């Protein structure tokens with residue numbers, strides 16, 4: 001029986017056309033460019049028009065990834081869609097994406113795990129490929145945060161941080177090759193539900209008594225995300241560093257061996273701190289938060305596409321991924337791009 005390995009054969013991304021700079025937000029949110037840049041590194045973010053759904057962004061990113069992989073779309077035999085902002089509660093956004101791509105019939109998974117969604121999805125795709133079950137998996141992360149943000153001064157502590165976007169990759173199979181050939185190497189995944197309510201959206205939800213959502217909940221703005229920023233910050237730095245160190249050690253690698261790090265983009269200061277703790281030279285980290293804000297599950301594949309476009313990521317490079325998000329969830333991956 002063949003010994004299958006997985007690798008990233010194509011990458012694509014898409015963000016809505018309309019960008020909102022910090023200066024644009026100053027007009028309505030009682031905030032300032034200085035506050036946002038100093039605390040987070042964000043300069044602008046893209047927010048979708050009202051008539052656009054999350055799966056629409058995913059379609060565009062997927063089409064670019066399919067073209068990049070130079071495959072026929074019908075070669076895709078599975079979809080994994082990571083999102084915390086699906087088109088509807090059910091069915092999953094993967095089903096809407098599948099129909100829009102004209103891939104009816106293949107399995108479509110929706111996964112959550114928020115900002116760690118892409119790494120969880122990559123681990124799933126890698127495992128499926130290694131069993132020989134699928135040959136070309138479309139792994140997408142996409143979010144429309146803007147429709148779930150309190151865009152009044154009261155919500156400024158959260159709403160300035162998030163942007164809309166999508167990133168897609170094709171995870172393909174091949175027979176095992178040499179160490180320097182493109183292949184996905186390993187993953188380290190975690191979650192700790194003790195911190196579930198430090199970064200969450202309370203409503204709608206079946207935990208809310210008889211109603212999933214009612215007028216009182218809307219008046220209390222429970223339909224918008226809540227975040228304990230300082231707790232998230234502290235845990236993100238600790239857990240991303242820990243997981244990355246574990247992944248490198250378990251593969252007998254050092255920071256010097258890694259060509260590029262793609263981290264989740266929640267806050268530039270989180271990534272700078274992880275870099276400092278781990279001793280990673282700044283030029284080895286590819287940050288995109290300045291242009292997009294936090295795009296949750298879309299962040300890593302969006303960064304991957306931009307790194308390729310910028311000439312910072314080339315075939316054969318050793319790449320370290322790390323993320324932390326709501327749940328809390330966190331993890332890391334190592335791959336040869």
Ligand code: ACO
Nearest residue numbers: 031032035039115156157160229230232233266267324325
């Ligand atoms: N503009 C201007 N002032 C603001 C804003 C804003 N957008 N938001 C909050 N403030 C004010 C507060 O009201 C407060 O004012 P006060 O001192 O008069 O009470 C002051 O700024 C400081 O507020 P803090 O919340 O204490 O600010 P802090 O220094 O902790 O920074 C931040 C907030 C940037 C969110 C920080 O806690 C952080 O980086 N946390 C990490 C969490 C994160 O990045 N989450 C993203 C999503 S999670 C994920 O993807 C992992």
